[in-house]
Amino acid sequence: MSTADVTTLGLIASLILVVVAIGISATQRLGLERDIVWATVRSLVQLLFVGVVLAFVIDPGQPLILSWAWVAAMVSFAGVVIHRRAPEIPGVLFLGMVAIGAAATVTLAVIFGLGVFPLEGRTLVPLAGMMVGNSMNATVLAARRVVDEFSSNRREVEARLALGQSSRQASRRYLRSALRTALTPQIETTKAVGLVFLPGAMTGLILAGVDPIEAVRVQAAIMYLILGSVATTATVMTIGIGHRLFTPDHRLIRLPRS
Amino acid sequence: MVFELEGIEVNGANGSQRLSIEGLRLPSNGMTVIVGPSGAGKSTLLRLLNRLEIPDGGLIRFDGRPIGETDPLDLRRAVGMVFQEPVRFPGTVFDNLREADPSIDEDSAESLLKRVGLDSSFVTRLADELSGGEAQRMCIARALATGPMVLLMDEPTSSLDPATTRKIEEQALALVGTGVPILWVTHDTGQMHRIASHVICLIDGAVAYEGPAADMTAVPDPRVAEFLDEQPS
DSSP states (O other): OOOOOOOHHHHHHHHHHHHHHHHHHHHTTOOOHHHHHHHHHHHHHHHHHHHHHHHHHTOTTSOHHHHHHHHHHHHHHHHHHHHHHOTTSTTHHHHHHHHHHHHHHHHHHHHHHTTSSOOSHHHHHHHHHHHHHHHHHHHHHHHHHHHHHHHHTHHHHHHHHHTTOOHHHHHHHHHHHHHHHHHHHHHHHHHHBTTTBOOHHHHHHHHTTOOHHHHHHHHHHHHHHHHHHHHHHHHHHHHHHHHHTBOTTSOBOOOOOO | OOEEEEEEEEEOTTSOEEEEEEEEEEOSSSEEEEEOOTTSSHHHHHHHHTTSSOOSEEEEEETTEEGGGSOHHHHHHHEEEEOSSOOOOSSBHHHHHHHHOTTOOHHHHHHHHHHTTOOGGGGGSBGGGSOHHHHHHHHHHHHHTTOOSEEEEESTTTTSOHHHHHHHHHHHHHHHHTTOOEEEEESOHHHHHHHOSEEEEEETTEEEEEEOGGGGGGOOOHHHHHHHHHSOO
16 A cells, blocks of 8 residues: 655645645735745744654653653643633633643543553654644633623622522533533534544544554544543633632622633 | 621722722611712622622621621621612522522412512513513512521612502512611612612712701702702602
8 A cells, every 4th residue: 555655845846735825815915925924934844843853752762751741841831822812811821731731631541541542652742732732722712601601691690699609509500501612612523523524633544554444443532532631621621710700708700801 | 787887998990999988887677778870889889788799998797797707608698689680590480589599499489479579370480581570579589588687679670660660669668567678779869769768878989978868958968969959850
């Protein structure tokens, strides 16, 4: 079976598609030409850098601790990205890291503890990367939804508090609604997989010459890993943010506009 | 005295003063009306009393105890609150009452509704299908379900028509007659004259008058006279 190795010449040829994007921007006067060029160059440099570092980190001759350090760095960086994308949410940096850290612990423990994949640098780093990348979006979405729920239902929440309900009781209904909204996109994506689109890992494996059934098995395991991690991060984030919106004496704080 | 306030200061987000009350004693019986123009700090004062907000300075006592030393959940059950717009929780009227008292049975629910002039058929009605006046009465019944020592009512008739407003006023006075004191916020001096046994007039966040409604016109404070003049006759 032939593999789809991309040669340097092939990579250059694929830049034709970037030229198409630039052409569209120019003819439609979108003013995005510089941005497209910058994004293309930046992504290539970043990927090359990561490729070189990864080759070192996941080399079977290197100790596994290096890969774990890489995972820890990803979780920390995810917290920073979440903070940058939703700075208006109180305590989002710390909560983001806790949420993703919790998801990493749960999902990686299952994946490696039950032997779904062998615990090696070459499996740990990319799987954790998939988990972190997908969880980041769910985390930001969950945080925003919680704040939106409490902003738009402030009167109801305060009416419940005024009846002597604890902040936990008064917020239960709105947290549940926020969590449901945050989880729905990932559930829908999981449902549509295979019918509407072929996910990245599977496509990559097939292009690399792996048997499609084998690729499907890998992809399915990754998808469940992502679903589990999204559910964990969204839950931790929802409960965490919900907790921070109240004072210890059960008052709802002034809410930021998201 | 049900509430005593000393040196209360509440600052706005921009550092401006929203409320500044040197000393105030709110009686433990009758209908005390807190009146004043919009933005005078009336609602803020009510929110302080059941601790939905806390002051930046000063002390509030409830039934002789500083409210900071009282469990906030116990305090709120003892200090019922009815808001300007009726807040309907999803489900039936019975479901709404159960939010205040999860152990309430149908008989108790019916007798609570009776106290606010709603008959037993309302128990199974959906809260969303009630008229504004019915919903506000359900909210009063819901506040009564925790067995409060006092009721705080924040402009409870401002979104209702005159006939319904009068009905709610009558129900409230009847509740006062059964021994539940009410602190009623309004900007409507006509309503104040109809229901008040005691009046506190707040202007620019401070107490400008305290006493019987009938004596208010004799107050030398020009801000009180100006507020009374602005009211439709």
